[in-house]
Amino acid sequence: MEKRTLPEKIDLIQWANNSAIFKGLVDLNDFERLCESLHKSDELAEGKRVVSVDLTFKRSRVGVPTVYAVVKGQLPVTCERCLEAFELEVDSQFEAVVDGIDETLIDEDIEFGETDDEGQFLLKSLIEDELLLNLPVAPKHDSECIEKDALSHGEIDESEADNQVPKGFEALADLKAKLKGSE
Numbered sequence: 001m002e003k004r005t006l007p008e009k010i011d012l013i014q015w016a017n018n019s020a021i022f023k024g025l026v027d028l029n030d031f032e033r034l035c036e037s038l039h040k041s042d043e044l045a046e047g048k049r050v051v052s053v054d055l056t057f058k059r060s061r062v063g064v065p066t067v068y069a070v071v072k073g074q075l076p077v078t079c080e081r082c083l084e085a086f087e088l089e090v091d092s093q094f095e096a097v098v099d100g101i102d103e104t105l106i107d108e109d110i111e112f113g114e115t116d117d118e119g120q121f122l123l124k125s126l127i128e129d130e131l132l133l134n135l136p137v138a139p140k141h142d143s144e145c146i147e148k149d150a151l152s153h154g155e156i157d158e159s160e161a162d163n164q165v166p167k168g169f170e171a172l173a174d175l176k177a178k179l180k181g182s183e
Contacts (some may be wrong), residue, residue, distance in 0.1 A: 001025050001052060012098055012121035014115075015057040016065035025050040028075070031128040037135055039076040039085040049076060051090065053127060060097075062105050067096050067113070067123070071130055077139040080095055082146050090134045101157075 004024030028049040029035060043049050051073030060066045072089040098121055099112040113126040 004052060006030060006053060006127060008126050009116060009120035010123050012065045014060050020057045022055040024053060026053045031131060034128050034131050041076055064097050064101055064105055069094050071127060074173045079140050079145055080138040082142050086141055088139060089180050090131060092134055094130060115131045
């Protein structure tokens with residue numbers, strides 16, 4: 001598959017009427033918002049990181065212009081436990097239509113894509129949103145990347161802890177007594 005530039009916006013109706021197909025490798029740097037969440041590396045900076053994008057445009061069985069999308073790749077993310085980079089596998093398949101279509105005409109699992117003021121379908125934004133939705137809130141390795149001992153805080157002796165930390169109202173009463181004593 002060759003490296004291609006994903007169009008920023010398209011006329012979804014025209015592309016669906018022509019049964020257009022887009023297949024290619026898209027540079028991750030084309031997705032600004034996504035890059036903010038990715039692990040920074042030389043490969044990413046040099047444009048060597050890509051995702052496979054396979055888009056088929058056609059009309060649904062009820063005539064609604066639809067894009068069928070398959071997005072695959074590996075995203076470099078930072079593990080929240082050990083702060084090392086690792087590859088997050090993405091394999092997403094979805095369908096999307098223009099926002100504002102009568103919901104009774106489409107299946108419930110179809111996504112809505114946004115349009116600009118001129119009615120152009122924001123294709124690049126749709127794909128970037130899908131990639132962002134595949135990112136976990138706190139990425140971490142599937143396996144244990146650090147020893148469990150490093151995560152432990154030790155044991156606390158409950159009797160010592162109770163004696164060391166004054167309770168809120170006890171501390172207030174002590175302060176009040178000190179203030180009365182200094183008058």
